[in-house]
Amino acid sequence: MALYFVGLGLYDEMDVTLKGLETIKKCDKVFAEFYTSLMAGTNLERIEGLVGKRIVRLGREDVEMNFERIVLPEAKERDIAFLTAGDPMVATTHADLRIRAKRAGVRSYVIHAPSIYSAVAVTGLQIYKFGKSATVAYPEKNWFPTSHYDVIRENGERGLHTLLFLDVKAEQNRYMTANEAMEILLKVEEDKKAGAFTPETLVVVLARAGSLEPTIRAGYVGEMIDEDFGRQPHVLIVPGRLHIVEAEYLVEFAGAPEEILESV
Amino acid sequence: MALYFVGLGLYDEMDVTLKGLETIKKCDKVFAEFYTSLMAGTNLERIEGLVGKRIVRLGREDVEMNFERIVLPEAKERDIAFLTAGDPMVATTHADLRIRAKRAGVRSYVIHAPSIYSAVAVTGLQIYKFGKSATVAYPEKNWFPTSHYDVIRENGERGLHTLLFLDVKAEQNRYMTANEAMEILLKVEEDKKAGAFTPETLVVVLARAGSLEPTIRAGYVGEMIDEDFGRQPHVLIVPGRLHIVEAEYLVEFAGAPEEILESV
Numbered sequence: 001m002a003l004y005f006v007g008l009g010l011y012d013e014m015d016v017t018l019k020g021l022e023t024i025k026k027c028d029k030v031f032a033e034f035y036t037s038l039m040a041g042t043n044l045e046r047i048e049g050l051v052g053k054r055i056v057r058l059g060r061e062d063v064e065m066n067f068e069r070i071v072l073p074e075a076k077e078r079d080i081a082f083l084t085a086g087d088p089m090v091a092t093t094h095a096d097l098r099i100r101a102k103r104a105g106v107r108s109y110v111i112h113a114p115s116i117y118s119a120v121a122v123t124g125l126q127i128y129k130f131g132k133s134a135t136v137a138y139p140e141k142n143w144f145p146t147s148h149y150d151v152i153r154e155n156g157e158r159g160l161h162t163l164l165f166l167d168v169k170a171e172q173n174r175y176m177t178a179n180e181a182m183e184i185l186l187k188v189e190e191d192k193k194a195g196a197f198t199p200e201t202l203v204v205v206l207a208r209a210g211s212l213e214p215t216i217r218a219g220y221v222g223e224m225i226d227e228d229f230g231r232q233p234h235v236l237i238v239p240g241r242l243h244i245v246e247a248e249y250l251v252e253f254a255g256a257p258e259e260i261l262e263s264v
Numbered sequence: 265m266a267l268y269f270v271g272l273g274l275y276d277e278m279d280v281t282l283k284g285l286e287t288i289k290k291c292d293k294v295f296a297e298f299y300t301s302l303m304a305g306t307n308l309e310r311i312e313g314l315v316g317k318r319i320v321r322l323g324r325e326d327v328e329m330n331f332e333r334i335v336l337p338e339a340k341e342r343d344i345a346f347l348t349a350g351d352p353m354v355a356t357t358h359a360d361l362r363i364r365a366k367r368a369g370v371r372s373y374v375i376h377a378p379s380i381y382s383a384v385a386v387t388g389l390q391i392y393k394f395g396k397s398a399t400v401a402y403p404e405k406n407w408f409p410t411s412h413y414d415v416i417r418e419n420g421e422r423g424l425h426t427l428l429f430l431d432v433k434a435e436q437n438r439y440m441t442a443n444e445a446m447e448i449l450l451k452v453e454e455d456k457k458a459g460a461f462t463p464e465t466l467v468v469v470l471a472r473a474g475s476l477e478p479t480i481r482a483g484y485v486g487e488m489i490d491e492d493f494g495r496q497p498h499v500l501i502v503p504g505r506l507h508i509v510e511a512e513y514l515v516e517f518a519g520a521p522e523e524i525l526e527s528v
Contacts, residue, residue, distance in 0.1 A: 010376060014283035017273060017378065021282065087378060089385035096509050098388075102516050109476055110386050112274060114281065114351060117391060118379030121353035124362075127381060128399075132424055133392045158418065160396055212373055245360050252366050 003075040003101050005088035007113025010210025012041030013050045020111045024051045024081045029074055032083035035060045035170040036091040038233045041211055067097055075106045087115035116235060119209040120163055123216055124249025125239055131160035136181040137167045149188040152238045153196035159241035166234055175232035178205040182225045204237040205229050218256035267339040267370050269352035271377025274474025276305030277314045284375045288315045288345045293338055296347035299324045299434040300355040302497045305475055331361055339370045351379035380499060383473040384427055387480055388513025389503055395424035400445040401431045413452040416502045417460035423505035430498055439496035442469040446489045468501040468518060469493050482520035
């Protein structure tokens with residue numbers, strides 16, 4: 001009797017590890033949540049086909065409010081798998097769930113999976129040089145968050161790259177594009193005027209990470225904002241100081257302007 | 265004809281994804297390097313057994329100096345897999361190899377895998393709050409690097425966590441322990457005296473990430489330095505400002521002193 005947090009990885013049902021699949025198969029019941037991120041290359045039916053079991057899909061409220069009622073009682077009786085996109089503990093919600101399980105007397109284990117946190121290295125940007133990351137959220141009435149801009153500025157001052165996650169509103173089937181994120185950031189720039197995100201800022205877009213041919217594009221905001229990066233999920237990266245190998249990689253694999261080689 | 269960089273994940277041969285295994289199986293020849301990190305829960309023979317193929321193990325010189333002679337000519341004729349521990353592009357060497365492949369006219373693909381960069385979230389520390397990471401290297405004659413200390417200090421000033429990788433000298437079968445890393449950092453503190461790493465600093469040790477029961481321990485350097493964390497690989501984390509859920513998780517799962525709950 002235990003609860004297994006199993007990561008499904010980045011893109012499609014083939015991104016789970018052998019350990020993850022074996023664990024799901026031996027569990028007596030399988031829950032899953034997909035509201036914290038999008039797996040664009042698959043769907044629930046295909047995952048069910050792979051694992052050979054029915055999967056109970058949970059919404060945000062089921063997980064955040066009703067975990068003690070829906071999931072934990074089951075995990076006291078038998079082995080339960082709880083599936084999430086990416087690597088399980090990356091979503092802060094899931095760390096909290098693990099605490100709640102322990103306090104209810106339920107043992108839990110974590111089975112890791114590919115995550116955007118390391119996959120972003122496929123852009124050629126060196127991963128140890130990423131600073132704090134941030135999320136660009138859709139502004140709402142009376143709520144226009146701008147902390148992502150400050151993170152870009154602070155990282156930039158130290159020469160560090162910034163990984164920006166884009167808003168996921170799964171219940172509305174709304175997944176922010178890199179273009180929308182650039183628009184939002186340009187608006188914040190108009191207000192704060194610190195020069196951290198302007199039409200001349202070099203950015204990198206990574207779309208559909210985990211697929212065999214993800215889109216990787218690098219260029220200046222003024223041009224990139226009108227480009228089509230294909231289907232979501234997208235992430236947006238604002239590079240800090242570039243090492244020569246990073247710049248070369250961006251030119252070779254992301255169509256970056258060759259002039260960036262001169263500034264490193 | 266292409267070159268597939270396939271990640272093997274963190275700990276044992278079951279940490280590869282289904283996509284990774286399928287790719288390796290369809291390739292005509294398989295190379296692997298294990299000098300950039302340690303997979304403690306497996307060995308070459310077990311991986312060969314899993315994939316059903318002989319694997320040619322390459323050393324540092326084969327990869328960094330002789331890639332054009334050993335690997336690339338093969339990849340012009342047929343499908344070649346190049347296996348690495350963790351997620352492939354995380355090692356900066358591998359991004360460089362991908363550039364060299366492209367310039368030689370060889371197409372390449374990346375198959376992601378679990379990485380310590382996201383797995384570190386199993387400590388309960390929120391991953392978006394990690395700043396730049398650094399590596400603690402074994403000091404050598406006339407070479408005592410101290411930049412890791414400055415990274416801890418700079419991240420700390422912003423309230424950010426620091427993930428420290430520990431030196432890997434695969435050819436000497438030498439993998440730094442968290443204890444050795446703490447000793448080195450205390451020596452740098454003696455010299456720099458900025459208070460960034462003292463016996464009173466709270467640290468978190470994660471050992472054997474990716475195994476079902478990794479060691480996760482949190483406590484003050486003065487006590488942790490004498491603890492036994494079991495076999496390598498180890499990573500050492502210096503947390504920045506803790507959120508209450510982070511502190512609770514460290515108390516529940518890492519044996520952190522309960523007094524840390526009062527300081528958040």
